[in-house]
Amino acid sequence: MASFISILLFLFTVLGGTSPAVSQSSGPTEPMCYDWGESSEGSVFVVEGEVGWLSCPLFSHPSVYNYTSTQSAGHNLFWYHLPEGQDLEQPITYSSRLSKDRERLWLQPTTASDTGQYICMLRNKSSCSKIGIRLTVLRPDDATRGVKCALPVAVAPTEKIVPLQKGATLDCPDLQDAIKMSESKPEVQWYFASALKNVETCDLYSSWRGYRELKENSLLIHVMQEEHQGIYYCRVQYQRRNQTLNFTRSINVSAILPLSLPKQPSIMNPTNDQIFTVKTGKEVRLVCRGHLPFVLNNPSRHIWWTVDGQTLDKFPDRFREENRTVTEHFRDWTLESVLVIQNFQSKDLKREFNCSVRNEKGFDTRRAQLEEEVTLPSVELGCGLGVTLLLMLLLFVVYHVFWLELLLLYRSWFGTDERHTDDKEYDVYISYARNSEEEQFVLSTLRRVLENELGYSVCIFDRDSLPGGTITDETLSFVARSRRLLVVVSPGYASQGSQALLELKAGIDNMALGGHLRVILVQYKPVRRQGWVRELRRARVALALVRWQGDKSRELSSRFWKRLRVELPVRRVSSRGEDEEESSKEVGLMRLYSQNSTNSQTGLISNTVKDPQQVLNSAA
Structure with missing residues (x-):
């Protein structure tokens, strides 16, 4: 008796149940029965119309209960059914559909009314133990959900793992149990749903090709390949008491890499x-x-x-x-x-x-x-970069708007006064069309501002030439003794045979050969391109052109005078009185020097322009 109690205690720990409830059985002479509640193994699922069976959970641990040994000890196994929604358990009446085989209760076939809790009771005259197990009968429509072959399967698939390039034999699960209950040899039909194809149908064995063979009721895979992976369904049919019974099982076959490959992690x-x-x-x-x-x-x-x-x-x-x-x-x-x-x-x-x-x-x-990680001052770098970009943008805008002022400021600070580096007498020689509106512009505006406001020494042929001299020689001499040749371009400039054309030709030749003279073009009035003589058209490409814009250009702070000052020699406007005093001292010396050197300079330029009349003819 003590050994039996120890067995019950061990069974309690294995099944994971709560403390057993002691209940009285219905019979007057039956002993008190230990109720172990419902099995922790979970429900059993069966498809309606198929074969199903229940195994008593008391025999799930052979070391505790063994059917043969319990029968030898005088224990009997009884089954009870507690239908769904009822409170009173009913003893099972065995028939051709409900039968008992050792520790199993067979339902051949199952019906929807079989759903509920089943209790297996093991007892003799002195002891009793019982435990419950739940059976759920599924409708065929519910059992086919999620099944590619549309075959009703209530039992979870068994797993079969096969290495690639190896063989395997697939036996339908629970087939041996069906053999015991059948009156003839069971028949097995195999179906396959590939894991590589997302389709709702599957193939019967008769349509398979290569490396797989049906041998009796088993399926042989001779060489495992990737396309052989998937769910294999086996449908078992057998005869019992002139009735055809069936059930369906499934096997999930997966491939693994060959065992010859390294398996170390x-x-x-x-x-x-x-x-x-x-x-x-x-x-x-x-x-x-x-x-x-x-x-x-x-x-x-x-x-x-x-x-x-x-x-x-x-x-x-x-x-x-x-x-x-x-x-x-x-x-x-x-x-x-x-x-x-x-x-x-x-x-x-x-x-x-x-x-x-x-x-x-x-x-x-x-x-x-x-x-x-080296921490970078991201905020400081971002602010610094933003300020830098803002300053660059501001400087770009300032330069784009005030580039003339900045250039003049730079020249006033760092520019070189050409009076200290050459022996020229005049800063500017003005070439213009005589007896026209341009002459009034030159004498009353250009000369006045350049001499009186900006402090330049200006040479105008009609004013500074001595009477009795040769026009050609005097013109070449004045151009050679000037640092800039200012050409006032207008529609009447450089008419054929005019003195202005000679001045332009001499200035361009002097600029091209010696590099000691620069030519500045001042456009007094717009001139059509066809009105430009050949020398002006060539010079226009490389020379600066300053446009006079009427009243807008009269103020000394206008863009015209700033642009012109950029092209003229460096002078500091603030030191005008100083420059006039110095210029007055130099004029006398330069006048004396010019009288002595006129002939030599004229001869030098004459080497370039040998025949003035030839110059006039070529320009024409």
């Missing part, structure tokens, strides 16, 4: 030379990826982080782990584990962070190398 990331850049006070994420091949006998695989040799459960505050499956190739996994460190601290740089992987065939680990 390895860490893909971090690599040996990889360095994680971290920043104190921020969240740091260390990513580890490992390759873990599938091992046939023991498929368990793990990836994890350790901190200073300890798992993360020792650091619950700032360290946590996020794992996921990246890829799966024939059940070989690439797993990723992310170590998340909250509020990274400087002392964490001294810690040892290791990522490890393990499967049945081996172990691999790798340390994560950390480097503190």
